[in-house]
Amino acid sequence: MVGALAVAAYSYMALVPVIQPPIMRLMTTEKERAVKMPTVSGQVSRTALIAFPIVVTLVTGLIAPKGLPLMGMIMLGNFMKVSGAVPRLTKASENEVANIATLFLGLAIGGTMAGPHFLKLQTLVVFGLGLVAIIIDTVGGLLLGKIWYALSGGKVNPLVGAAGISAYPMAARLVQNEGQRWNKHNFLLMHAMGANTGGQVGSVMAAAIMLAVLKGLHIIP
Numbered sequence: 001m002v003g004a005l006a007v008a009a010y011s012y013m014a015l016v017p018v019i020q021p022p023i024m025r026l027m028t029t030e031k032e033r034a035v036k037m038p039t040v041s042g043q044v045s046r047t048a049l050i051a052f053p054i055v056v057t058l059v060t061g062l063i064a065p066k067g068l069p070l071m072g073m074i075m076l077g078n079f080m081k082v083s084g085a086v087p088r089l090t091k092a093s094e095n096e097v098a099n100i101a102t103l104f105l106g107l108a109i110g111g112t113m114a115g116p117h118f119l120k121l122q123t124l125v126v127f128g129l130g131l132v133a134i135i136i137d138t139v140g141g142l143l144l145g146k147i148w149y150a151l152s153g154g155k156v157n158p159l160v161g162a163a164g165i166s167a168y169p170m171a172a173r174l175v176q177n178e179g180q181r182w183n184k185h186n187f188l189l190m191h192a193m194g195a196n197t198g199g200q201v202g203s204v205m206a207a208a209i210m211l212a213v214l215k216g217l218h219i220i221p
Contacts, residue, residue, distance in 0.1 A: 066208040
């Protein structure tokens with residue numbers, strides 16, 4: 001099922017701009033969408049930048065060790081970039097290594113997608129579950145955003161909640177575009193990027209915990 005899962009995941013990443021905006025407009029009022037949040041200002045200290053990937057990796061190892069390989073690779077790239085100590089390796093990982101890995105990933109996935117194995121009901125179920133997951137994630141994020149809107153006295157734009165998914169950074173860009181559509185002076189990008197980063201980190205940890213539970217219940221080997 002690796003091929004079907006990969007195609008479903010990347011298909012819905014690409015379809016996020018189609019799926020999310022109607023849900024945003026359905027679940028929020030024009031007044032809520034027009035809420036202007038203060039521009040994020042100030043500089044993050046170098047210590048915080050370097051500590052972030054280290055702390056996230058350690059916390060993931062303690063809470064969800066099955067997600068450590070993926071989280072470790074994500075945070076390694078982050079650490080290399082913010083440290084500034086290995087600029088050549090950073091540029092190589094952003095370009096040559098990433099391109100080579102993408103090429104081999106595509107070949108490996110494509111090699112598992114023979115017609116008789118891919119074109120079947122099980123694959124359609126995977127695609128259906130992917131669509132349901134994106135919708136539920138968006139609805140849940142918007143509901144939490146509306147809660148923060150109420151608790152803050154109308155100072156938090158609930159659209160930011162829609163960025164709390166792993167579609168990075170597409171979901172944050174959509175929040176920015178949707179916010180500016182209703183208020184030209186609205187700049188929600190950095191607020192949404194914070195939620196988007198949390199969604200990416202949280203999805204890795206949640207998936208790792210789910211795998212550990214399923215394995216503990218002997219549902220998967």
